[in-house]
Amino acid sequence: RIGPVVDELGERFAAAGEELALVGGPVRDAMLGRLQQDLDLTTSARPETTERLVAGWADAVWDIGRAYGTIGCRKGDWTVEITTYRSEAYDPDSRKPEVVYGDSLAGDLGRRDFTINSMALTLPDRGFEDPYGGIVDLAHRTLRTPGTPEQSFSDDPLRMMRAARFSAQLGFEVAPEVLAAMSDMAERITIVSAERVRDELVKTVMAPDPVRGLRVLVETGLAAHVLPELPALALERDEHHRHKDVYEHTLTVLEQSIDLEDRLPAAGEGGGPDFVARFAALMHDVGKPRTRRFLADGSVTFHHHDVVGAKLTRKRMQALRFSRDQTEAVATLVELHLRFHGYGSGEWTDSAVRRYVRDAGPLLPWLHVLTRADCTTRNQRKAERLRRTYDELEDRIERLSEEEELASIRPDLDGNQIMRLLGL
Ligand code: ATP
Numbered sequence: 001r002i003g004p005v006v007d008e009l010g011e012r013f014a015a016a017g018e019e020l021a022l023v024g025g026p027v028r029d030a031m032l033g034r035l036q037q038d039l040d041l042t043t044s045a046r047p048e049t050t051e052r053l054v055a056g057w058a059d060a061v062w063d064i065g066r067a068y069g070t071i072g073c074r075k076g077d078w079t080v081e082i083t084t085y086r087s088e089a090y091d092p093d094s095r096k097p098e099v100v101y102g103d104s105l106a107g108d109l110g111r112r113d114f115t116i117n118s119m120a121l122t123l124p125d126r127g128f129e130d131p132y133g134g135i136v137d138l139a140h141r142t143l144r145t146p147g148t149p150e151q152s153f154s155d156d157p158l159r160m161m162r163a164a165r166f167s168a169q170l171g172f173e174v175a176p177e178v179l180a181a182m183s184d185m186a187e188r189i190t191i192v193s194a195e196r197v198r199d200e201l202v203k204t205v206m207a208p209d210p211v212r213g214l215r216v217l218v219e220t221g222l223a224a225h226v227l228p229e230l231p232a233l234a235l236e237r238d239e240h241h242r243h244k245d246v247y248e249h250t251l252t253v254l255e256q257s258i259d260l261e262d263r264l265p266a267a268g269e270g271g272g273p274d275f276v277a278r279f280a281a282l283m284h285d286v287g288k289p290r291t292r293r294f295l296a297d298g299s300v301t302f303h304h305h306d307v308v309g310a311k312l313t314r315k316r317m318q319a320l321r322f323s324r325d326q327t328e329a330v331a332t333l334v335e336l337h338l339r340f341h342g343y344g345s346g347e348w349t350d351s352a353v354r355r356y357v358r359d360a361g362p363l364l365p366w367l368h369v370l371t372r373a374d375c376t377t378r379n380q381r382k383a384e385r386l387r388r389t390y391d392e393l394e395d396r397i398e399r400l401s402e403e404e405e406l407a408s409i410r411p412d413l414d415g416n417q418i419m420r421l422l423g424l
């Protein structure tokens with residue numbers, strides 16, 4: 001399927017005396033039998049030349065970032081990004097990689113993050129270039145760097161986050177020497193901009209096996225810098241199930257909530273519904289260590305761990321430059337997730353149910369998912385009872401809203417907006 005598209009492009013570039021090669025993600029994914037619609041290519045041509053060469057061929061052309069040497073275009077169903085050969089170095093004190101154009105495919109492949117991303121298909125001859133043995137590492141399902149991991153991570157520390165991300169996306173092992181370098185150099189991640197770190201974290205959390213990637217982040221010490229609330233949970237034991245620490249519990253809740261994702265509204269309504277659910281699962285108990293410490297030193301506090309957790313969540317997501325909407329959604333879920341525990345002990349009055357619905361607002365389906373996921377990690381009998389109780393609560397919410405048209409009595413403003421208006 002891909003043949004005609006890349007052959008046509010290859011001919012055009014060759015006629016102009018320029019080299020062109022399919023590279024990175026699409027080559028890797030094609031080898032894994034799952035070619036996507038996004039094609040990444042690398043070329044000897046400078047961006048101005050690339051723009052001219054694709055102009056008469058593509059359905060649409062755009063400039064992704066001339067500063068980074070990338071021109072994007074669309075041809076039929078294919079999205080194509082063509083980047084000029086690069087050989088950038090990372091200034092240890094700068095927060096952005098400095099882009100330096102390279103003059104050879106070999107040089108371009110050598111500065112890539114992992115060997116499985118350093119394979120290329122030259123065009124139009126369809127020659128397979130794999131100078132770092134990516135195909136072998138792909139067969140062994142291993143992430144390895146083309147050069148030494150120390151040099152690679154010193155050139156761009158973000159690659160350490162990318163190791164965790166690809167292990168979560170592909171289910172690959174990170175090679176032992178790469179893990180060792182990550183452990184030694186974890187602190188270097190602090191020179192990378194919060195936005196770049198966030199984007200890799202989001203891809204890790206949204207991957208098919210986020211727990212694998214998160215364990216890599218925690219075990220190498222990277223998480224201590226980018227998401228310290230997560231490793232802090234490993235020190236805590238939950239009173240309900242002493243045999244498991246809160247860290248393991250959290251990873252299980254994340255997996256359970258992924259299983260419940262089909263209960264959420266489809267993507268597109270408000271953007272990233274699954275991310276909010278997954279990140280809320282990850283953060284739901286982060287208030288626990290903090291609360292314990294307050295109690296251990298004897299100080300009296302009125303903070304419950306859900307309130308502390310919401311506060312820590314908000315702070316972390318702001319530091320990682322998440323949008324205000326995503327931050328508020330996740331923090332609200334963290335804050336509300338414990339309220340259901342009070343439901344089991346006694347019957348809720350109608351007004352308690354109404355308050356639950358009102359406080360959750362549009363997040364109610366997410367709250368259902370988080371609370372249910374949290375319940376399933378208890379012992380079988382208890383989990384089953386909680387699940388039935390939750391079914392019952394959801395039924396009751398439905399009945400209540402039908403009978404009393406709950407939606408119509410809900411204020412136009414939500415609690416957060418009211419607090420903002422009142423300056424509270
Ligand atoms: P996907 O797009 O499916 O998430 P990908 O492999 O295409 O996966 P991108 O982030 O789009 O990942 O990067 C494209 C290619 O550019 C990678 O395959 C890799 O070769 C290279 N690359 C991207 N970021 C870096 C980096 N920080 N350091 C080195 N190489 C990188």
Ligand code: MG
Pocket residue numbers: 025038040
């Ligand atoms: Mg890509």
